[in-house]
Amino acid sequence: MSLLLVAPVASGAQQDNVPRIESSDCIYNADSIHKTHCGFLIVPENRHHPHGRTIKLPFIHVESSNPAKNPDPVLYTGGGPGVSSLHPVTSIARRSLLRDRDYIAFEQRGTHFAVPNLECEGEGQAVQQAYIYHRSIDNAVLTAVRECRQKLIKDGIDLSAYNTDESAADIEDLRRLLHIDSLNLMGISYSGGLMMAVLQKYPQHISSLILDSPLPEFVNIDEQELANFNQALTSVLGSSDGTLLTRFHNYFSGLSGKVFTINYQLKDGKTVALDYGRSELLSIIHGKLEDYDGIKELPQIINDMIEGQQERYVKVYFDGVFSGSGSISGMRLSVYCSDKMAFEDPAIIKQQEDIMPWLAGFHVNDVYRAVCDAWPVTPIDSVTKKPYYSNVPVLLGAGGLDDACRPLYNDLIHHYFPNSQRLLFTTRLHGPLLNSFEGDVYIGGFLNKPLERVEGQKDIEAY
16 A cells, blocks of 8 residues: 555646645654654545635554555544544554554544644633633633634634534545555544444445444434433442432532632732632532542542532632633534534433533533534534444443443444444443553454454453
8 A cells, every 4th residue: 555655746737626645744653663654635625615725634654564464454533522633643553453454543624733723722811811800601711712713714714614524524535545445443432423424424445443432423412411421420429428429419409509719829929719619519520530540539529528628629620720721622613513512402401400400500511502602503414413224343442430422322333233342341431442451452353353252351341
């Protein structure tokens, strides 16, 4: 497979906006042993307007050093949406999948190393000022979102072109231009659903899927996000003091509209009074629930909060708020608003608050209805949102304590993919398949024998 041999264009010839590849320097390299090639995929920003502007999407190709390697590489792209896909290349040499096939990391449109990227600074400063002057935090966020939108539109960016449909077409164009006949797709969280969309739209050249904590396109996560958070938290608190979960429910249900104040010292030495309430306390809990070490502290933290001993945790929270300028990922907003919120039912979202009043008003996700109202984009093709059946082999990973993409999603995917296999890492969080030694072993075995049943081990259920 020749990666970066691009057919020359005759002098003065018009390339138009036909997808093509250009060589480039590498942002990251695997190591000094494995050959690494890098380039840009250049595609129309909006395929509905093929003669409009183009965008540049970097990719990194790492060659396996095995002379008998398989011809079907693994293509990886990150989750989020909005996370860069390229940095994992720095550790890929230690991964089992590189032993027998090549690896390609592909940066999604609008993310950090793409041209353009859709990142805007300033949200963090807006939130800081809102806390200092006792203004609405949500209003500060929405103002920053609108300013980001105006900036990007002024730069000529078509915000409706940054979505799952276009990203799936980007991956297919890259496969075609690299002359890859058979490809394994690997994704995590949002990109798990993206890889399913690629298979749905371009199935002919896909050998297998490796999906870690995937969020399927047919799942509208905001209709389930509070419930997902509640389930994971219940698993943690339910295994501790038998009364703690009930006390948590009662205490946090009673915090509606209640405001606490802490005297906080800013970096310039000035002390200000900062207000906080249920949302801030839940943000602290949410952060610990997504931290493998911090999750062990949760029972004590929640007990302290209930007993009124909150200050030390709140101070650390505000240390984070005032630590930097923060940023907005316009790509994240465009994707969530076009393929999640555009299809969601506000009544179902509200039902979660009705039956779990201890979580009412809390934004588990930083993209919620009001944000999407301030960031209008065209919905994706409704067909992309539909489940479909496939015999392609799939390896599915899930964390038993994942508060975002619950194992239930893997069960739903398995229903439509009869050749899928599920691995439940019972004590792990989000992304256990790609972020553990055990998961790496499973990936290597699956790629070589995708239809052979995997076996479970301690704390890992295979089914």
